[in-house]
Amino acid sequence: MDAFGAVHLGYVVVETERFSDWRRFGADAIGLHVDELSPNVTRFRMDEHECRFLLTRGPAEDVVGAGWQVDDHETFDAILGRATAAGVAVTEGTPDECALRGVDRLWRFPGPKGITTEIFIKAVTTAAPLQMLNSAFVTGASGMGHLAITTKEPEALRNYYNHVFNARLSDLIDENISGLKLKIRFLRVNERHHSIAVANIRGLRIDPIRTSIQHLNVQVATLEDMVASFERVKALGFHMAWSVGQHTNDRELSYYCVTPSGFEWEVGWNPVLITPELEATWEPVTYQGISIWGHTPVGETVLTKMNQFRLAVVSLRETEHTVPALSEIAAAVATTHASTHLSGNHR
Numbered sequence: 001m002d003a004f005g006a007v008h009l010g011y012v013v014v015e016t017e018r019f020s021d022w023r024r025f026g027a028d029a030i031g032l033h034v035d036e037l038s039p040n041v042t043r044f045r046m047d048e049h050e051c052r053f054l055l056t057r058g059p060a061e062d063v064v065g066a067g068w069q070v071d072d073h074e075t076f077d078a079i080l081g082r083a084t085a086a087g088v089a090v091t092e093g094t095p096d097e098c099a100l101r102g103v104d105r106l107w108r109f110p111g112p113k114g115i116t117t118e119i120f121i122k123a124v125t126t127a128a129p130l131q132m133l134n135s136a137f138v139t140g141a142s143g144m145g146h147l148a149i150t151t152k153e154p155e156a157l158r159n160y161y162n163h164v165f166n167a168r169l170s171d172l173i174d175e176n177i178s179g180l181k182l183k184i185r186f187l188r189v190n191e192r193h194h195s196i197a198v199a200n201i202r203g204l205r206i207d208p209i210r211t212s213i214q215h216l217n218v219q220v221a222t223l224e225d226m227v228a229s230f231e232r233v234k235a236l237g238f239h240m241a242w243s244v245g246q247h248t249n250d251r252e253l254s255y256y257c258v259t260p261s262g263f264e265w266e267v268g269w270n271p272v273l274i275t276p277e278l279e280a281t282w283e284p285v286t287y288q289g290i291s292i293w294g295h296t297p298v299g300e301t302v303l304t305k306m307n308q309f310r311l312a313v314v315s316l317r318e319t320e321h322t323v324p325a326l327s328e329i330a331a332a333v334a335t336t337h338a339s340t341h342l343s344g345n346h347r
Helices: 019-030 073-086 095-101 154-165 223-235 302-316 329-334
Strands: 007-016 033-038 041-045 053-057 062-070 106-109 116-120 146-150 168-177 180-188 196-201 215-219 240-247 253-258 264-269 286-288 291-294
Touching: 007 019, 007 116, 007 146, 019 033, 019 041, 019 053, 019 223, 019 264, 053 095, 062 073, 073 116, 073 154, 095 106, 095 116, 154 180, 154 196, 223 240, 223 253, 223 264
Parallel strands: 007 053, 062 116, 146 196, 168 286, 215 264
Antiparallel strands: 007 062, 033 041, 041 053, 106 116, 146 215, 168 180, 180 196, 240 253, 240 291, 253 264
C-alpha cells in the first residue's frame, strides 16, 4: 500500500526546562495560542486541534517526537506493519500521553536522530476560541509544517521516510553556507512541498548541529502575519538567524529565528502547493542556492563559527541514530520507484 497523501505532520514534542522563555517565544513572538496545563507541560495551538506543539519538562532542549496523522485505518495498519515487520520496538501510547498530545490513540516507534515517530488517526479538536496574534496558520491537508534535519547519513534518513511513509522527492538544493557545501533533499508526503528536509555536508561525514532538527517550519495565512511576527521576534529580543527571503524551490517567503531550545524556527508564507494536477507531472530538479533573494545570516560571529566547528568535530566520533531496520529495508524498495519517489493492529 502507498501511504503517500494519507500522512500529515500533526504535532511536535519538545523537551525543555525553559518554559517561561518558550511561552514568550511561542505566544508573544510567533503568535501561537498557549495553554499552560501545569508547571511541567505547555501546549501551543494553531487551529482547532487541541495540541500542535507539546512542551514537556526535561534536559534535552530539543525536539524528541513527531506525531503524524494518518487518514484511515488501512494506511495506519500498513505503516504500523512496516515497523513491526522490521523488528523495531513498537509501543502504544498511554491514555495520559494521548491526552497530552490531543489524540484519540497513538502508536510509536524509533525515528532517525532520536526523534520518536508517533502515528495516530484521530486528533482531538476543540471549539474554544484561539487567542493568538496571527490571523491564521495553514494546516489542513498539508499538515502543520515541516522539519529540517541535518545528518551524516542522508541515504538512511531518505530511505526511512521512503519506507515508512512512501515519501517522494520534490527537489534538491546545492548550497554553500559558512564555507560548507550542503546537499539538501526535500521530501513530501502530501500536497505540502516538503514535510521533511534532509541536509548533509558533501564529502564530509560531520554534523555541525547539536539538536535533532536544524529547524521546523510553520506557515502563516497572510504576508502581514509573517511581517508582524518578524517584527515581534526582533522587538522581544529573540535571536534572528536568517532575514526575510524567498526560497528557490518552493518559492516560500520566510525568516528564521532561534528558539529557546537552540534549534531554528521558520515562519513562512505562500509556498508552492503540489496539487494533484502538478503531482501527475512533477519532476525533481536541483537548484543552486537556497534563496532567490534575502535569507542573509544575522549576527553570525567568529564564536558562532567556532561552535559549529566544535560540534562538527565532536560528531566525527559519534554514531548517528538511524534506525537501520527501517532504513536499510527501504534501499531495495527505493530502486523500484521512479525518480519522483524515495525509495500490528491498533483498533
